[in-house]
Amino acid sequence: MYKSTLALAVAVGVLAQQANAAGFVEDSKLSLSSRTMYFDNDNRDVKRDARGRNGDNRESGQGFKLDYISGFTEGVVGFGIDAQALWGIHLDGGKGHHPDNSSFIPSDTDGSAVSQWGRFGANAKARFSKTEAHFGSALAPNLPILVSNDGRLLPQTFEGGTIQSKEIDSLTLNAGQFTHAMGRASSNRTGLSVAGGTQDSNKFQFAGGDWKVSKDLTLQYYYSNLEDFYKQHFLGLVHVLPIADDQSFKTDLRYFDSSSDGKNGEAGYQFSNNGGYAKNTGEIDNKTWSAMFTYTLGGHAFLLGHQQIGDDGGFVWLNQGSVVDDNGRNEGAGGASFYLFTDSMINQFARAGENTTFGQYSYDFARLGVPGLKTSISYLRGDDIRNKSGDGSYNEWERDARIDYVIQEGTFKGLGTSLRHGVYRGSGEAGADMDQTRLIFNYTYSFM
Template sequence: MTVTTKTRLSALAVGAGLCLPTLALADFIKDSKATLSMRNFYFNNDYREQTSSAGSKLAEWGQGFVLDYKSGFTDGTLGFGLDAQALLGLTLDSGSGRHQGSTMIPSESNGDAVDQWSHAGVTGKVRLSKTELRYGNLQPKLPILVSNDGRLLPQTFEGGMITSNEIDGLKLTAGRLEHVVGRASTNRTGMAVSGGTQESNEFWFGGADYTINDQLTAQYYYANLEDYYKQHFAGLVHVYPISKDQSFKTDLRYFKTDADGANDSAAGRAAGYKVGGYSNGTNGKIDNDTWSAIFTYALGGHSFTAGYQSVSDNSNFVQLNQGGLVNEGAGGASLYLFTDRLISTFTRAGEQTRFGQYAYNFSQVGIPGLTASVTYLKGTGIEATSGSDTKEWERDIAVDYVVQSGTFKGVGFGWRNGMLRTNVSGDYDQDQNRLIVSYSLPLL
């Protein structure tokens, strides 16, 4: 790091804390950290039998930069701090016929890919004992909301969140979100679900993670997206250590999601407060139970996973997804489900999914930093207006390597390959490849 860079970042920290007493700034500056994360991403998706005017293939290449600054906390009973984040995406290649929507890169008004896009956010934070309040730019990773980071830039939210670890083994979380900026967007929007065309600016959530002992953790969370849904989540994770290099993990998850506000009335759904897909004659009413059981046996560098997921048949499973809103790049969401894969999520009404995965860590054979996995999922029993025997399957391959030493230490290389085959009306068979090079540079 150059002296000039360090000086500028230190000046930023001091400037951000001018409103605080001078002596209190000691830890605010001393504990500050700044990193520049870089991600080079090539995305290729072949829709095979699609014959739209946009073409049947998406092929784009971009470069993303994320500058993260995290301050320490001031001295005193109440500690104050400030975080800041700046995000920039650059289009390296996206020619005519290879850009579809805003899956990877935002679109201009004429449908072409933009040359660049960016946005920034600031987060104020306050700490009291083992409790921390954050307000501003957030990237939650909770069972009821997972910030998506599946392209060049991460999805970010605006709102407040409090976490408390005052009781040993018990973590409490609560908050309220108002806006979101999509992973391929410069615009902030309200919130919705897949298929919804109206915005909501009220997402309340709260929950607890309780570590019962070294092997067993229990979770409960509640979320409410005003005028769309209320969701309860219960989870149980148990890890049984068989021997020094063997273990068996059981992961049980259950979601119960019901209509809220406008979504619970025919008039509200007609106005756009609805979920897409099959909804048992209700034109978009949310009514869903989804549960899954996941079992993983680990032996040395080997990991074998098998499981089952069941989605009830009145509507699709839902969590936040802004894809139906009229804003560039607003779509793109992650779900706290094992079935949320490269291409499909296996969350359609009535869908019953069986899945398996094999993963290997090559450090066991003297190649640290290299990992690989192959996953297969098959979903059947999907409720659809197009008829019976509706099903889909997906096979994913992932290979990752992080350089362990030398000039390029810390540089990561990743390859993702996905194959989806489906007879769901309106969907297409897809073959997808992603090539990713990433690196994080500490600045402060």
Template sequence: MSKTPLARAVALATLGASLALPAVAQAAFLEDSKASIEARNFYFNRDFREDAGQSKQEEWAQGFLLRLESGYTEGTVGFGVDALGTLGFKLDSGDGTSGSGLLNPDRSGGSQDYYGGLGLTAKAKISESVLKVGSLQLKNQAIGSSDSRLLPQVFRGGNIVSKDIAGLTLDAGYLDEVNNRNSADYEDMTLNQFTLSGITFGGNPNQSNEFIFAGGNYKLTDSLTGGYYYSNLEDMYKQHSFNLVHVLPLGDKQSLKTDLRYARSTDDGVSNVDNKAFGAMVTYALSGHSLGLGYQKMSGDTGFAYVGGTDPFLVNYVQIGNFAAKDETSWQARYDFNFASIGIPGLTFMTRYLTGDNIDRGALADGKEWERNMDIAYVVQEGTFKNLGLKWRNATMRNNFGRDIDENRLIVSYTLPLL
């Protein structure tokens, strides 16, 4: 693939920032710098509950993430550079059990012994506006980089975020390629395809090298925030996304949070995307307890549209499923408890149950599915092992149109600050 103008700009910007470091090593640039290394040990087991096909995905891997973040040089325009180095090693991946997303696949159907990369990001700051060009991890209504496996998903492009107006955050970006969670190379982006999404491409390839987005969030009152984003995956889809979040204080250590989301997605020439997605989540919190009820409804000719491998901005996107198939209606009940409220800081628990139905299966009976999740996590708060994290994620998925799944993820992580 030939290099795009953006790719050349990224290369020149990051190279220029790296070469200029000795000359711009001013106080703020160095004193505000941060660096850390995270060791992430990840065991993944997905058991398919029937005999046909691959019976399970089971892999164990060790990852390392080096994060460097400089401060800014002095002056009206401050310049800096960030870096993300990643490296993943295979510890175990038996015959026929690959495909978990932890490791880089090889041509024989197994997994490679190791993979990784180095991402550089040049940045400039004026007042409260920051421009970044290079490797990006994004999390907004339009696109969310996934970090639910060994190594994170990283995009290549440019992003500007402005907070110059009190209460208002403006956000815009251009992306041309993605380095997925289990990949060592950048590649074109895709439109995510999932079971019964109803999305087709009319014989065209599912790939795009341009994603643009623009939007922001505004704090309308102390308790109400509104957001809007426009996004376009070239040739694949266009999307308008709206969000309202209201937090109502109810007394001592009590609150009621309402999160409303709506997205309208249409095709952009190659696909047949046509979707309206509505979601609502209401959460009551009391001390360390929180109880949430969620509702999500899909309508239109297809399911929800989003960039492949990312975390979609949906209230019912969970560990395995997204509950976003064509015409699907789904409900969620969720309970969280933070043990800090009873004197055990760092220990948290979450469980939720989701059920979806009315999925369009053509001439067949409507599709149905349900999923149950449980997370238990603990992060050591002090002492020799401070920042050591332990997490167990358990999930069960059942449906009448695909494979049943039992899944466990065990994650041990340790973050060591270097600066």
């Protein structure tokens, strides 16, 4: 932490001397984002503990995110800096409805929700021609091999460095290394791991690119390595077939090949395989493919897809491990996203052997003269789930619905509201039944 902080401080000092350079200030942006959220997660069949709690999470909170994004100084190589301040406030916990493992509000030493928490991060950046490099502690990647999670009050962020190059027309190259992450419900940074891991890696490296073959076809390849846990290859294809002015057919194909690396399988470096089967206990060995097809007609969108998780082990993605404090309580670091269609509101559908068929219908009411109003409903069903002993007779399903509205004009222009409700049910060892509701209000004000 000391080395990265010192390097960033030096970068800030250099930039301060050039702050008056054209572009650095002229292209700067400063914005304040507000998110108010009510989160209700009802564990339907979990027994109550000694304190009378059954793991239900029923709380509300307020999050603020202040972002400063500078332009670049003039010259062959331009320099800049981005800074981010995050602040979360606990509004109401609903007595008895704040579990110790909550990923919504951090837990205090007595197991209750903290009143507030926050953190600060900053990135130094440089640009040469059409290539940009970023280094710091407020990185939010959105790549096939790593997706920053923003599903609660505050976003998950990463510490490390990235570089993106667009020197070649139609080709975007990305590479980088991350060493730590800051969880969405935590003020602390943690090392990098996988679900079930208790030891840190602190070295996640990746490289890959997106090749836009034509205006309708994009091909992707990425490689990533979480040292001592896994190596992963990704192949992707996205094609959009225009049918008419208001009609199109989209094909989205994805394939992951993940294998063990270094100490994976040893004590502390074991992967939970998402609670399912593993050919070799604690080791990573998975191949996953998925296909999604979307037909769009005016404001209507019809989506249908299928996903197959390999039989030898569950799908793996970067997480923050089983991070607990000195009292054995979750630090709020949990909660990570990944690049599968089945990364749903409640469940992941990522156990060994699982065959998942899913569909979604959505409608944009702008076609009826109500811009900003959208709604969708989706359903996923996973079969052939293999439990730890290899029995593949389990299944699970999830139904999600949401409605979103963003005010388009007037005093409250830009204020967004989202109501989401999900229902999850699983058979046998598939998972605990849950009902979940989220009510979210988002607003961003730009100062410059």
